[in-house]
Amino acid sequence: MSVGILGAGQLGRMLAQAGISLGLDCVFLDPAEAPCAAVLGKHLRAEFDDLAALDALASQSEAVTLEFENVPVASLEHLAGQATLRPGAKSLACAQDRGEEKALFDSLGIATPDYRLVATEAELATAVEAVGLPAVLKTRRFGYDGKGQSVLRSADDVAAAWQAVGGQPSILEAFVPFRREVSMVAVRAADGDMRFYPLAENVHRDGILHTSTPRTGDPLTEAAEAAARAVAESLEHVGVLAFEFFDRDGELVANEIAPRVHNSGHWTQDGAVCSQFENHMRAVIGLPLGDTRQIAPCMMINIIGQAVPVPALAAIPGACVHSYAKAPRPGRKVGHVNLVTAAADELTQSSARVHALLT
Amino acid sequence: MSVGILGAGQLGRMLAQAGISLGLDCVFLDPAEAPCAAVLGKHLRAEFDDLAALDALASQSEAVTLEFENVPVASLEHLAGQATLRPGAKSLACAQDRGEEKALFDSLGIATPDYRLVATEAELATAVEAVGLPAVLKTRRFGYDGKGQSVLRSADDVAAAWQAVGGQPSILEAFVPFRREVSMVAVRAADGDMRFYPLAENVHRDGILHTSTPRTGDPLTEAAEAAARAVAESLEHVGVLAFEFFDRDGELVANEIAPRVHNSGHWTQDGAVCSQFENHMRAVIGLPLGDTRQIAPCMMINIIGQAVPVPALAAIPGACVHSYAKAPRPGRKVGHVNLVTAAADELTQSSARVHALLT
Numbered sequence: 001m002s003v004g005i006l007g008a009g010q011l012g013r014m015l016a017q018a019g020i021s022l023g024l025d026c027v028f029l030d031p032a033e034a035p036c037a038a039v040l041g042k043h044l045r046a047e048f049d050d051l052a053a054l055d056a057l058a059s060q061s062e063a064v065t066l067e068f069e070n071v072p073v074a075s076l077e078h079l080a081g082q083a084t085l086r087p088g089a090k091s092l093a094c095a096q097d098r099g100e101e102k103a104l105f106d107s108l109g110i111a112t113p114d115y116r117l118v119a120t121e122a123e124l125a126t127a128v129e130a131v132g133l134p135a136v137l138k139t140r141r142f143g144y145d146g147k148g149q150s151v152l153r154s155a156d157d158v159a160a161a162w163q164a165v166g167g168q169p170s171i172l173e174a175f176v177p178f179r180r181e182v183s184m185v186a187v188r189a190a191d192g193d194m195r196f197y198p199l200a201e202n203v204h205r206d207g208i209l210h211t212s213t214p215r216t217g218d219p220l221t222e223a224a225e226a227a228a229r230a231v232a233e234s235l236e237h238v239g240v241l242a243f244e245f246f247d248r249d250g251e252l253v254a255n256e257i258a259p260r261v262h263n264s265g266h267w268t269q270d271g272a273v274c275s276q277f278e279n280h281m282r283a284v285i286g287l288p289l290g291d292t293r294q295i296a297p298c299m300m301i302n303i304i305g306q307a308v309p310v311p312a313l314a315a316i317p318g319a320c321v322h323s324y325a326k327a328p329r330p331g332r333k334v335g336h337v338n339l340v341t342a343a344a345d346e347l348t349q350s351s352a353r354v355h356a357l358l359t
Numbered sequence: 360m361s362v363g364i365l366g367a368g369q370l371g372r373m374l375a376q377a378g379i380s381l382g383l384d385c386v387f388l389d390p391a392e393a394p395c396a397a398v399l400g401k402h403l404r405a406e407f408d409d410l411a412a413l414d415a416l417a418s419q420s421e422a423v424t425l426e427f428e429n430v431p432v433a434s435l436e437h438l439a440g441q442a443t444l445r446p447g448a449k450s451l452a453c454a455q456d457r458g459e460e461k462a463l464f465d466s467l468g469i470a471t472p473d474y475r476l477v478a479t480e481a482e483l484a485t486a487v488e489a490v491g492l493p494a495v496l497k498t499r500r501f502g503y504d505g506k507g508q509s510v511l512r513s514a515d516d517v518a519a520a521w522q523a524v525g526g527q528p529s530i531l532e533a534f535v536p537f538r539r540e541v542s543m544v545a546v547r548a549a550d551g552d553m554r555f556y557p558l559a560e561n562v563h564r565d566g567i568l569h570t571s572t573p574r575t576g577d578p579l580t581e582a583a584e585a586a587a588r589a590v591a592e593s594l595e596h597v598g599v600l601a602f603e604f605f606d607r608d609g610e611l612v613a614n615e616i617a618p619r620v621h622n623s624g625h626w627t628q629d630g631a632v633c634s635q636f637e638n639h640m641r642a643v644i645g646l647p648l649g650d651t652r653q654i655a656p657c658m659m660i661n662i663i664g665q666a667v668p669v670p671a672l673a674a675i676p677g678a679c680v681h682s683y684a685k686a687p688r689p690g691r692k693v694g695h696v697n698l699v700t701a702a703a704d705e706l707t708q709s710s711a712r713v714h715a716l717l718t
Contacts, residue, residue, distance in 0.1 A: 013379070020376050022669060023682035023694075025398065039384065040399070273629070273655075273677055273699045288674035293701050295655040296632075310381060315647035318632055323382035335382075340632045342652050 002027055003284055004061030004083070006075070008035035008043060010324035010333065011067035011261050014269070016040035018277035024285070029057045036324045037067075048075050058083035065239060065284045069095045069259055070142055086190065086238035086284045091259035094235055098140045098171045098256070105254045108230045112254045113246075114174040121162040127172040128155060134175040137161045139168045149207065151175070176253050178246035183212070184224035185265035187240045187279040187289055188232045195279065195292045196225045197272060200264045202244070208331065211351075212264040213299040214271060220245075223252050231257060240265070240280040263302065263333070270320040270338040271298030297344040299351060301337045306359050308335040316353045318346060361386055362643055363420030363442065365434070367394035367402060369683035369692065370426035370620050373628070375399035377636035383644065388416045395683045396426075407434050417442035424598060424643045428454045428618055429501055445549065445597040445643045450618035453594055457499045457530045457615070464613045467589045471613045472605075473533040480521040486531040487514060493534040496520045498527045508566065510534075535612050537605035542571070543583035544624035546599045546638040546648055547591045554638065554651045555584045556631060559623045561603070567690065570710075571623040572658040573630060579604075582611050590616060599624070599639040622661065622692070629679040629697040630657030656703040658710060660696045665718050667694040675712045677705060 001024055005012045008028035013036050016026040026041030029048065037043075042060070046053030048071045058064060063084040066076075069092055076089040094100050105112045116127035117140070128135060133155070139148035150157075150164035152172075181204065185197040198216040202209055215221075228243045235241075242262030244255040265276035274282075274290025282289055298318075303309075308323045318341040326334045339350045360383055364371045367387035372395050375385040385400030388407065396402075401419070405412030407430045417423060422443040425435075428451055435448040453459050464471045475486035476499070487494060492514070498507035509516075509523035511531075540563065544556040557575040561568055574580075587602045594600075601621030603614040624635035633641075633649025641648055657677075662668075667682040677700040685693045698709045 017376060017379050020372070020399065021679070021681045022673075023667065023684040040379065270632070273701075274679065278679075282673060287670055290673065290679075291677050291699075295699060295701065308382065311646055314381075314641060314649065318650050320380070320633065320637075320649075322380045325382040340650075340654060342632075342654065 001025070001285060002061050003281065004029065004057040004064035005037070005067055006048060006057075006064070006071045007067035008032065008037035009067060010036055010326065012037035013040055013324060014266075014277045014322070015065075015067060015261065015281060018275055019281045021278070022281060022285075022287070024281060027057060027060045029053055036326050039325070048072055051078060054078050055082070063284045063286075065280070066092070067260060087241075087259050088236065088238070091235045091237045091241070095257055095259045096141055098138055099169070101256060102171065104231065104234060108227075108234060110227045110230065110254045111252065113176045116172050117169070118172055119169050121158065121167070124162050124170070124172060125155070125158050128152060128158060131172055131174045136173050136175060137165055137170050138173065139165045139170050141168070176246045176248055178248050178253070179250075180247045181255070182215075182218070182220060182224065182245050182247055182252075183262065183264040184228045184243045184245070185240060185262055185268070185276050186225070186228040186232060186243070187276065187283055187292070188237050189283050189289050190238050190286055192233070193289055194229055194232065195289045196221075196228065197265060197268055197276065197292045198294050199224050200267065202264050206331075208304060208333070209263045209302055211299060211301050212267055214267055214294050216294045220247060220250070220252055227252065227254065235259075239283045240276050264300075266322070266336050267298050267300040267338050268292075269322065270340045271296055296340050296342065297347055298338055298340045299347055301339070301351065301354050301358070302333055303335040303337065303358065304333055305330045306334070309357050312357050313337055313354065316350050317341065318350050319354065360384070360421045360644060361419060362640065363388065363416040363423035364396070364426055365407060365416075365423070365430045366426035367391065367396035368426060369395055369685070371396035372399060372683060373625075373636045373681070374424075374426060374620065374640060377634055378640045380637070381640060381644075381646070383640060386416060386419045388412055395685050398684070407431055410437060413437050414441070422643045422645075424639070425451070426619055446600075446618050447595065447597070450594045450596045450600070454616055454618045455500055457497055458528070460615060461530065463590065463593060467586075467593060469586045469589065469613045470611065472535045475531050476528070477531055478528050480517065480526070483521050483529070483531060484514070484517050487511060487517060490531055490533045495532045495534060496524055496529050497532065498524045498529050500527070535605045535607055537607050537612070538609075539606045540614070541574075541577070541579060541583065541604050541606050541611075542621065542623040543587045543602045543604070544599060544621055544627070544635050545584070545587040545591060545602065546635070546642055546651070547596050548642050548648050549597050549645055551592075552648055553588055553591065554648045555580075555587065556624060556627055556635065556651045557653050558583050559626065561623050565690070567663060567692070568622045568661055570658060570660050571626055573626055573653050575653045579606060579609070579611055586611065586613065594618075598642045599635050623659075625681070625695050626657050626659040626697050627651070628681065629699045630655055655699050655701065656706055657697055657699040658706055660698070660710065660713050660717070661692055662694040662696065662717065663692055664689045665693070668716050671716050672696055672713065675709050676700065677709050678713065
């Protein structure tokens with residue numbers, strides 16, 4: 001059986017890797033010349049809006065999915081007519097627009113930071129007064145890993161912030177004084193069955209995820225699951241859905257969703273019975289979902305902007321190295337390490353050794 | 360970095376799958392038209408004694424290894440001159456000949472069943488008298504999964520047994536009244552570092568491995584590790600080495616070794632920190648070895664001679680399905696299931712459900 005994947009970056013690579021065990025082949029559509037997933041399947045090199053390439057992808061696949069969300073919604077609508085498409089265009093459209101996303105959260109009673117949509121610099125100035133400072137200005141579309149964002153600390157920052165987001169339709173969000181950032185990685189099958197991984201605690205650095213640590217039994221688990229369920233059901237989402245939250249004094253405040261496997265779920269490759277990648281593939285091809293429980297103390301550490309120091313990492317107890325076989329560039333995710341140990345205190349020692357290797 | 364692998368069956372497939380995380384590419388040499396590992400790398404289709412193909416494999420690989428032991432020793436000797444070859448010809452030569460293998464065990468003081476080498480039917484008759492009955496006649500070379508074996512229960516069986524092994528140089532072994540069969544999967548690095556997985560308890564059916572269950576803390580662990588260490592060091596083995604034993608009233612009796620990843624180590628994919636496949640690849644390319652500890656209650660069940668019932672297996676709690684994407688044939692291993700659970704009693708329930716799906 002063959003699965004078509006829009007995008008052939010590291011998420012596609014790890015989806016294909018998980019699919020091997022299920023006997024699946026992958027076909028990737030990606031405009032890059034040699035994206036890192038391409039070694040694990042067939043690569044159709046074309047833009048995401050190339051209708052002939054989309055047709056080829058559909059004709060070669062029993063089901064089509066995506067590994068990142070900046071695919072045109074029109075491309076998904078085109079695919080939906082001729083292939084089993086999971087998730088569907090609805091999930092993508094919501095995740096692509098912070099305005100729509102917030103409106104969905106509002107409609108479902110999910111708490112968000114105070115926010116205003118802004119389309120002009122004048123609206124931004126008004127929004128700053130309404131929301132207060134500090135606040136974060138984010139483009140409504142095409143932002144990720146902290147790109148397309150600007151923090152406003154005083155009213156004098158309005159012009160610079162507006163310039164920073166390129167004068168695009170944006171959203172101003174009140175700064176949430178959070179205790180920590182957490183995420184819920186959930187997976188929903190076509191028949192509505194849902195499974196939830198333990199809540200993960202995330203640490204960002206320079207706007208990019210740095211570490212994720214699963215917290216089985218976290219007191220916010222139930223609330224996070226309820227929010228993820230409400231969103232997934234509302235979007236009729238099929239596949240993995242990741243939901244990032246702020247923990248504001250023990251209360252969840254929604255940040256954003258991703259309609260795909262997520263960096264904060266990478267620990268599941270080595271620390272859960274069934275990984276997010278396998279569960280996504282299971283959902284896409286209509287298999288029953290797998291067990292999402294954590295089986296050992298573990299944490300994930302990203303490797304960003306430097307060559308993956310494989311030999312040094314491999315020497316660290318409990319280190320499961322995941323290289324994406326990508327050339328390093330500043331700010332680029334090139335791999336991650338999952339630390340899996342028999343005892344929680346080993347995590348501390350091993351993570352210190354990993355951190356010492358990272359620039 | 361590229362690793363050359365002699366053989367492209369399911370073991371090669373799973374080696375390549377593990378290698379993905381380390382950023383490794385694989386090149387396979389295999390005479391089959393479309394062996395199941397070929398989708399995960401480059402496939403050189405040629406016989407194992409094709410010198411030009413061996414040269415091509417060596418020139419395209421930073422290191423060469425093997426996934427099964429019926430490769431001509433001369434091919435390995437040819438490769439050794441031009442490539443980093445792990446394991447070396449010495450390991451292969453020993454594992455290919457039950458006579459040499461037993462002689463090695465004897466020289467290291469490792470207990471074996473009482474045995475005699477036989478080259479003629481007359482020698483077999485004499486050996487039966489010396490060893491007693493019941494006894495097992497095995498060809499010295501090219502036997503696996505119970506093939507090339509014959510059980511003798513009375514002196515009248517001599518002629519039939521000799522015919523059953525094709526009149527080839529063979530070994531007659533006294534039947535060991537064993538309590539259970541166990542195996543030690545070990546891995547040795549080029550620098551001599553060794554790691555050992557927990558002892559696995561194996562159940563065979565019709566001469567083929569059916570289930571393996573790791574027994575962390577088994578009282579025979581230390582003795583099994585010592586035997587595996589002695590053999591690996593004597594052979595200057597690099598990579599995974601599997602050692603099968605009989606447990607005769609709490610005493611280990613050596614059965615045989617395999618100079619490669621082994622079916623009784625498949626559980627490590629989902630139940631150990633670092634799998635046997637990753638550890639083999641680490642050893643082959645000179646990385647430090649990974650953590651061999653068991654992280655959860657688990658067991659492995661082989662799927663033999665029938666299509667892998669993926670949807671039904673996927674519905675079983677804790678089931679990690681591994682399909683080799685091979686067409687089913689009687690007696691052919693086409694996949695396995697690793698059951699990984701949070702609690703040991705779940706294993707019993709889940710394994711009963713798996714067994715019910717197997718013919």
